[in-house]
Amino acid sequence: MLQKFGRDYATKSLVPGKRVYGERIIRKGKEEWRVWDPTSSKLGAALVKGLKNFPIKKGMKILYLGASTGTTVSHISDIVEHDGIIYAVEFSSRSMRDLIPLAKQRKNIAPILDDARLPENYAALIEKADLVYCDVAQPDQSEIIMRNAKVFLKPQGWMMIAIKARSINVAKNPKQIYSEERQKLSKMFNILEQIDLQPLEKDHAFFVGKMK
Amino acid sequence: MIYVSFCPLGVFAADASGKEVARVLFEHGNAAKNLRSCMSIAVSDSEKKLISQIKSDKIVFEQKKEGYEHEFPNPAGEYLRRNTESIAAKTGFASKEKFLEFVSSIALQRSSEKMIESFSSDKLVIQAVNAVDELDKVLNTLSIRLREWYGFYFPELGQKIQDNEQFVNYVAEELYRKDAKGIQVCESIGSDVDKKDLEEMQRLAKSLQAMYSERKSIEGYIDARMKEIMPNTTAIIGSVIAARLLSIAGSLEKLAKFPSSTIQILGAETALFRHLVSGGRSPKYGILFQTNYVQQAPFERKGKMARLLASKLSMAIKIDFYKGNPVGAEYKKALDAELAKMKKGR
Numbered sequence: 001m002l003q004k005f006g007r008d009y010a011t012k013s014l015v016p017g018k019r020v021y022g023e024r025i026i027r028k029g030k031e032e033w034r035v036w037d038p039t040s041s042k043l044g045a046a047l048v049k050g051l052k053n054f055p056i057k058k059g060m061k062i063l064y065l066g067a068s069t070g071t072t073v074s075h076i077s078d079i080v081e082h083d084g085i086i087y088a089v090e091f092s093s094r095s096m097r098d099l100i101p102l103a104k105q106r107k108n109i110a111p112i113l114d115d116a117r118l119p120e121n122y123a124a125l126i127e128k129a130d131l132v133y134c135d136v137a138q139p140d141q142s143e144i145i146m147r148n149a150k151v152f153l154k155p156q157g158w159m160m161i162a163i164k165a166r167s168i169n170v171a172k173n174p175k176q177i178y179s180e181e182r183q184k185l186s187k188m189f190n191i192l193e194q195i196d197l198q199p200l201e202k203d204h205a206f207f208v209g210k211m212k
Numbered sequence: 213m214i215y216v217s218f219c220p221l222g223v224f225a226a227d228a229s230g231k232e233v234a235r236v237l238f239e240h241g242n243a244a245k246n247l248r249s250c251m252s253i254a255v256s257d258s259e260k261k262l263i264s265q266i267k268s269d270k271i272v273f274e275q276k277k278e279g280y281e282h283e284f285p286n287p288a289g290e291y292l293r294r295n296t297e298s299i300a301a302k303t304g305f306a307s308k309e310k311f312l313e314f315v316s317s318i319a320l321q322r323s324s325e326k327m328i329e330s331f332s333s334d335k336l337v338i339q340a341v342n343a344v345d346e347l348d349k350v351l352n353t354l355s356i357r358l359r360e361w362y363g364f365y366f367p368e369l370g371q372k373i374q375d376n377e378q379f380v381n382y383v384a385e386e387l388y389r390k391d392a393k394g395i396q397v398c399e400s401i402g403s404d405v406d407k408k409d410l411e412e413m414q415r416l417a418k419s420l421q422a423m424y425s426e427r428k429s430i431e432g433y434i435d436a437r438m439k440e441i442m443p444n445t446t447a448i449i450g451s452v453i454a455a456r457l458l459s460i461a462g463s464l465e466k467l468a469k470f471p472s473s474t475i476q477i478l479g480a481e482t483a484l485f486r487h488l489v490s491g492g493r494s495p496k497y498g499i500l501f502q503t504n505y506v507q508q509a510p511f512e513r514k515g516k517m518a519r520l521l522a523s524k525l526s527m528a529i530k531i532d533f534y535k536g537n538p539v540g541a542e543y544k545k546a547l548d549a550e551l552a553k554m555k556k557g558r
């Protein structure tokens with residue numbers, strides 16, 4: 001569950017008593033709410049910057065590309081709860097070293113050590129998802145999300161992507177990169193929202209869309 | 213045409229319209245093991261069983277499979293990605309929650325296994341060489357501190373002994389002023405300090421001595437390990453610089469994929485970035501600047517030397533990665549000859 005506490009967003013912890021990345025905790029009776037730090041998570045930053053489309057709900061299946069050590073994944077895990085699942089794809093075994101203990105605590109995280117460019121490698125573990133989330137910080141990140149969406153996204157399913165201008169082209173103006181990426185993504189998705197994450201994340205934009 | 217794919221429940225066959233035509237379910241407790249064998253290129257037992265039930269002789273797998281065609285995605289996989297959950301409900305999973313927990317646990321097992329498989333000893337050397345570089349930083353900072361501190365008592369020594377390690381050794385072992393290296397103690401402009409002041413400086417010096425010795429020990433370890441992991445590269449540029457290349461690349465596998473132009477400037481990322489953004493000079497060398505070859509080449513030939521060295525290294529690294537026939541000594545000889553020519557001005 002996601003809720004606003006003053007200016008902060010927080011998710012109700014699935015595993016009270018356990019912090020994931022040093023986040024603040026708000027206690028409400030017996031409940032524990034984990035404050036979503038907008039400087040550690042791009043989705044957290046998008047929320048603080050006024051994201052209007054936030055489709056993630058209890059019971060959803062989410063394909064998450066570039067899970068890293070699970071900062072953002074942990075909040076999504078709080079929201080989808082135990083009748084949902086996050087297929088968390090990450091290709092760095094160093095990050096996986098931290099993601100695996102998290103998945104042991106939270107049964108709704110399915111950690112997948114693999115390259116998001118090669119969906120055929122992990123297709124056997126994944127069912128059609130309600131949302132594909134992509135934060136791989138790679139020059140071909142738009143292609144990566146589309147290749148995965150084509151196979152794993154339900155019709156009318158959602159997509160969220162964080163575009164890091166610097167990982168696409170260090171020399172180009174970020175605004176121009178965002179519009180080029182938006183054009184690429186528009187082949188497959190209706191882009192419903194675009195948010196500049198500045199100053200919480202330098203040179204990052206966040207897109208939300210729906211499969212056409 | 214019949215299509216085959218699999219999921220955590222078992223192996224399934226479907227026709228072109230995605231209608232299921234056959235299935236072989238995994239035994240519940242063995243799902244992870246069965247799934248793993250289906251993921252490999254060889255035809256697994258479950259797949260053999262499934263094939264024996266299929267009447268068509270044109271079978272297309274979704275993943276690569278020895279002796280069969282494959283197509284990704286295919287209708288059997290599509291069928292599974294839409295229906296695994298409802299198949300699970302019919303094959304004995306009490307709830308959606310239980311089934312999802314089962315899927316996660318299988319993913320977890322698979323990833324844990326892959327972590328163990330993906331380990332290689334280059335990762336250990338990378339940590340070790342990073343430790344050397346960090347020790348160097350700490351040693352440098354603290355040696356300068358010790359010089360400042362000890363300078364109140366015996367400023368002439370610091371001026372005479374430029375080498376940090378030698379300086380540290382003096383403070384650790386001699387401590388008191390004495391005539392040495394052309395210094396006359398009676399002319400010192402240092403102040404007299406208490407014994408307890410000096411003893412504290414000595415304690416720091418002894419810790420630094422221990423760090424210097426630790427650094428040597430790690431270097432010896434890196435040397436031994438690198439001769440096993442990258443014998444050819446090590447023969448050309450020495451184990452520590454070779455290990456630094458490895459560390460920047462992240463693994464031998466990644467390093468072996470870099471073209472020689474990348475190897476040439478590896479470690480000069482900031483300069484490269486400046487070059488791309490604001491058109492500053494493009495870097496000629498990164499880590500390779502530390503090698504004898506580039507160091508000793510005449511100034512105007514350093515760039516050329518770096519290029520030659522990088523091209524030999526890129527081959528040596530690939531041979532190290534694929535464990536080919538040794539070339540290190542031969543390449544080193546060629547580079548030595550080239551350096552000698554450059555030094556003579558030819």
Ligand SMILES: C[S@@+](CC[C@H](N)C(=O)[O-])C[C@H]1O[C@@H](n2cnc3c(N)ncnc32)[C@H](O)[C@@H]1O
Nearest residue numbers: 066068071072090091092115116117135136137
């Ligand atoms: C910016 S981080 C993601 C941070 C994370 N989304 C969060 O908010 O907590 C990018 C991650 O993507 C991973 N990554 C990059 N390319 C990838 C690929 N092709 N396949 C899988 N993971 C990839 C990197 O290893 C890194 O951990």
